Amino acid sequence: MLRRVLLNEVSTCRHFLFNKAATSLSFPLRRINSFFSSSSQSEFPNAPFVEHLENHNAQPTTTISIDRSGLYNPDEHSHESTLESELIKHLKGVIKFRGGPITVAEYMEEVLTNPKAGFYINRDVFGAEGDFITSPEVSQMFGEMIGVWAMCLWEQMGQPKKVNLVELGPGRGTLMADLLRGASKFKSFTESLHIHMVECSPVLQKLQYCNLKCVDEHTAGEGVEKRNISTLAGVPISWHASLEQVPSGLPVIIIAHEFYDALPIHQFQRASRGWCEKMVDIVEDSTFRFVLSPQPTPATLYLMKRCKWAAIEEIDKLNHIEVCAKGMDMTHTIAKRISSDGGGALIIDYGLNGVVSDSLQAIRKHKFVNILDNPGSADLSAYVDFASIRHSAEEVSEDVCVHGPITQSQFLGSLGINFRVEALLQNCTDEQAESLRTGYWRLVGEGEAPFWEGPDEQVPIGMGTRYLAMAIVNKKQGVPVPFQ
Template sequence: MLRRSLSRISPLLSNGLLLRSGPRCCSSTHRFCSSSRSSATLNPSVSREEESRESPRPAATVSIDRSGLHNPPEHSHEPSSVPELVKHLKSIIKFRGGPISVAEYMEEVLTNPQSGFYINRDVFGAGGDFITSPDVSQMFGEMVGVWTMCLWEQMGQPENVNLVELGPGRGTLMADLLRSSSKFLKFTKSLNIHMVECSPALQKVQYSTLKCADEAMNDDSSAKRTISMLSGSSISWHATLEQVPLGLPTIIIAHEFYDALPVHQFQKSPRGWCEKMIDISEDSLFRFVLSPQPTPASLLYLTKRCRWASSEEIRDLEHIEVCPKAMELTHQIAKRISLDGGGALIVDYGKDGLISDSLQAIRKHKFVDILDNPGSADLSAYVDFASIRHSAEEVSDNISVHGPITQSQFLGSLGINFRVEALLQNCTEEQAESLRTGYWRLVGDGEAPFWEGPDELTPIGMGTRYLAMAIVNKKQGTPIPFE
């Protein structure tokens, strides 16, 4: 908007026409027009008779050079076919006079307040763009519930504990956790649940999934709190982790949250490591370019990340991804756990080492081009678990990090095998098929060997592609199942 205004003012400056009696901008039409009053310089206190007695003077003439002016096209009220987010991204690039980082592009695409992918819709489940582990089977949330209760016992069964979920999606994981632990009244009574969710649309979905209700506090009808009817626990929503109150032991669950944090991408070139940026081509399409010189991200974050890696690990790589937001979030988590006690469970797809080039876009369960129609597809990248470990350990000596281990090892050690067997004893054949499929997707590796349906629906196991890591206060010992 500022650039557009400057482009209109600059011709006036160059032609010396920025005068009170000169052209004005008519706000109703956005076009320049001349003032209709040419006698603005006359003195109204002098009568016509007095003027006629004065010696005649040559009439003043004003010459206005309009060569620098132009008429913009008529304003159109027709709806634009260009999505608002595309126009917004292009305006950022044009205003700065240069490309933006992949991280900034990713953050705008996912969380732009008006058009971000996560903000105004439900993108999870079969009807959305992708399916997560809680959508696959109730057993995932149940096993996370087992882990949470065991950690709570290691913490000394505190009477009040903050249970925080980062990026809760539809609220399915938390609902399964609360439903499966509802019989353990001492545990559920201790919970103060905090959902860290920036999307108003998803907050409403979570409210419904968790069977929430609002009730008055202390006979004061103006003061209310929200509780989940699944367990009777109080529930609050926050846009960021910083908004969750300090001072209580805290258990944090981050399932498929880190993979959506924006990453910077770097590419090896003859002049060294260059940051990969996003620019606009001559035909007005988004394109990747390399920074001509070092960027703040390359000087700060790439340098820091490479210090944590061996020269052998870096030597054969042509691309490196670094996620500063993951480092910052891990710092927050570790500091909170160090001060208040508790622990965090991180489950996501990634690897225990440097990430090369993993950024991907998913729309309606299919991979699409990252730059195609931004805001219409989910963007995610592999999680660098080694970076999480280093970021946590540098915060405090009170912190210990465990893992990562595979999701298959994590769920198997918590007893998912026994759980699926118990469920299979009391179900229909259709339910049994769904249980077997869900079980394979959670703990299997590759295509399910038992599948007899259509090839395109073959269950693909995520048991080894997803990893689990725990960050805990050292006083609590080693959490299960990381012994």
Template structure:
């Protein structure tokens, strides 16, 4: 039978029972959309026949592919991948992120990084590592905070490390962060494929994998990174868990469809938890591996990780969706022309992190930013601003970031910390930590209140 789900159709085979009526499923899918939608005109189709041709050839040769493989091919294929070819950020792209909305967002994350570095005893080395750095806006705002507090880092070696698979975006990041002071590696397969220096003289390096970043005390930032990693989708059936796959629609050869496997797959047998109560589950195995890598590095070398993304705590089901021109887009239509994303399951990340690190959160973006002092920072900027249009922009951006109906409660923050960080905290100079009964047992910036003194 067929059950409409948003703009496309799920086809269930082998007597699979649906977990919701079509209208309810569509409503859930619409409610799950969490990208910030900007107003735009009528959608202009930009078909990518080469991507579809590649996918259909693969499916004809090997059979239906997993949703994870579909996402991986569509987003990061070295030749046709959406992230490899496009600059998709900003009003003229397919979506916009918090660093592009307001400089305050990146500044407060910069304060969080400094607070965690101080709380760790001011190590002599600080590697700022950003996963999926977009245009470089977040890193730029963070480094601006660092430059304003140069005396704090007087005896520390600070460097920036960017994990980026997109050649197009790495070029843009290099322009924004280093101007003309960057160069590519001689060989394409080098772990560090680009190096440079910021205008302030800080070294910047680009990598394709987290494992290629040098060891040492590191603070990792992952803003809207995990939601774009490939997911496996699983459906509960009368015969047990089955994996949802992508296949060619025999009635419409030029289109793709979802199908459910008639028998278990390796993924459905290993990735779904025995105690799972939901009827439809999305699991990001690749995200779990990266979390394990971050947790191991933090446990061995010190540091922290801050993950900011759309997500949930093991409660949602169907969140896989596409975005094109700031509008929802059918995930199977014109593959390669739209962004694909799925909400992050923070309960899964917590499980994969294991006991070697402390996990804090998730807390809403509104909670995190207010605990970091966004109200105070806004008032400072408004006092120093005389231009009425700029003042309106500051207030509007603040509203977008913190309003529960906008990004305030759709976005969540989750952190990995070295266990020593939850001992008696060292009070950072110039900051006042106040204990509040929230996620963390002890004051930790952003997860409990942090105020400027």
């Protein structure tokens, strides 16, 4: 997410990308022109990693027995909350009830999606007035490019008459709204769609309903449920709490933009006794702190799997490893659906094409804060391990193939974002042109925008190389654009 670019040193200013030629397109140029014509690591002993894993070959126990006297506390945590929220009380209650700490993944899940007090559940956290800004909120062009990708995949699938278009974690619904507006002139495509929004927040569901300009359609006959129709393209829309609830049996196109980074992660830290899972505990003064588990935890199985996928030298140089068990499981679900029903998935997020070390962060009102400070008031996210996604998908079925990752700049450039921005600039005001240039740079640029003349603290920072794009497709469709 854009919030993460603050972590990196701003790279040297590059030449503005408007003058760069678009990369060669592997699908008909007429399709693009037609589409656009519409309006900190701690130090620990470096014992051999293999030995650490071999010591854990026994099946991990499903319960964690904790002797707090022997726990190592890697980070000092001195803040005190003057007024405890319901979520803080809940977290402390869980820890006290168990008689021991909870995993970082459990902490993240409660903080983000607790049914009563989760960060995503009862508020709008997106946009300039929220806690962070996502690519669809930056520019309409992002959603339009995703629409181009989805439509090209639909053509490669043989233009099926019915398709499930699924978005995971759709935020305000901005991406889908821009996608539908851009694709609305292609009736054969939009008429084939049934959109499924996988969203757990009631507040965001309502925002999505409004931003997609939905109306209720009542059909004749008793016992027939009403349908939600987006008037942007006359497409039926349904909401679900999980991907498993989306009906199967039809070809599927799945969009997962900035979805994986919010899935809970397990953190492991190298200690003298081997790899130990990082946990969240409370101390006598009732503040939260990080500790290390003295024995293997259930998530150790995922750590072992992840390390088998990596080179020994890649692991040996790390003191921390993050493993997203839910991300692996979600990828299994996606790959199985694509294998059985056909279609593909597009994943775009901030991450690495390799093992992720220590990336978990919290942001509140566009500023980084302590992860344990006032849980539920800040967003938590971590880098996405794209290599783990690849291996997780490939181990499910031989019928699916993974392509990428490539940078967001390569992805959007190959889909024709340069053509789109040029078309928009031909008929806009000076203020709109400035907004277009800023949005364009944020999507495909790198570092600070060289054309910026406003306040230094508001200089646009490009996400073009910090975000990666990956596709998982059924082999019957061939190689999707623009991964050829």
